[in-house]
Amino acid sequence: MKGQRWKVWLAGLLCAVVMDAAAQTAAPPPGSAWRLVMLVRDGQEQTPPALVTLEFPGKGGVAGSAGVNRYTGQVRVEPDGTLRWSARGLASTRMAGEPEAMAFEARYLHALMRATSARVGEDGRLVLEDADGTRWLLFDPEP
Numbered sequence: 502m503k504g505q506r507w508k509v510w511l512a513g514l515l516c517a518v519v520m521d522a523a524a525q526t527a528a529p530p531p532g533s534a535w536r537l538v539m540l541v542r543d544g545q546e547q548t549p550p551a552l553v554t555l556e557f558p559g560k561g562g563v564a565g566s567a568g569v570n571r572y573t574g575q576v577r578v579e580p581d582g583t584l585r586w587s588a589r590g591l592a593s594t595r596m597a598g599e600p601e602a603m604a605f606e607a608r609y610l611h612a613l614m615r616a617t618s619a620r621v622g623e624d625g626r627l628v629l630e631d632a633d634g635t636r637w638l639l640f641d642p643e644p
Contacts, residue, residue: 527621528582531559535627535640540605540612550602553609555627555640563591567606569598582620584629590614612638 529535537553539546551568557578558564564573571594575587591610597603616629616638627640 528578528580529557529619529621529627531557531578533557533627534643535565536643537609537638538626538641539639540609541637541639542608542612547605547608549609550599550605553606554643555613555638567593567609568602569606570594570596572610578619582618584616584619586614609638 534554534556537549537555539548541547549568552566553568554565556564561575561577562573563576565571572591573593574591575589577585579585591614593610598606612631613629615631617632619627619629621627625642627642629638629640631637
C-alpha cells in the first residue's frame with residue numbers, strides 16, 4: 502500500500518494543476534459584457550478616462566464603447582480562449598471627443614485588435630493578451 506500512496510498523491514496534484522489551468526484559461530462566454538479597468542502598454546498601466554466596454558453578444562460578434570465611439574466587429578473565440586479576428590477589422594462610429602479620450606480610444610482599439618487570447622481568471626476578470634504579451638487589457642464583468 503505504501504508504494505501506491507505516491508500515485509494517489511500525484512493523481513491529486515495533476516487534477517489540481519489541470520483544474521487551475523482550466524480556470525485560468527476559460528474563454529469569455531457568449532452574451533457576456535465587460536468594463537475596461539486597465540490597459541497596459543509598454544509597461545505603463547493606463548486607466549480609461551471614460552467608460553470602455555467589450556461585449557460578446559454571440560455568433561462571433563464583438564461590440565462595445567471605446568470611450569467616445571461605439572465599435573463592432575467579428576471574432577471567433579476558441580474554447581481555449583484563442584481569438585481569431587475577421588480580416589475586416591472593427592467598424593466604429595466617428596464622433597469627436599476630448600483629446601485625452603480620443604488618444605486613449607485609439608490605444609484601446611489598437612490593443613484590442615492585437616489581442617490573440619482571452620481568458621477569464623478565477624477572480625472573474627477578463628484578460629486579453631497579444632502574442633508577445635507586452636500589451637494587455639483587463640476587464641471586470643458588467644453588473
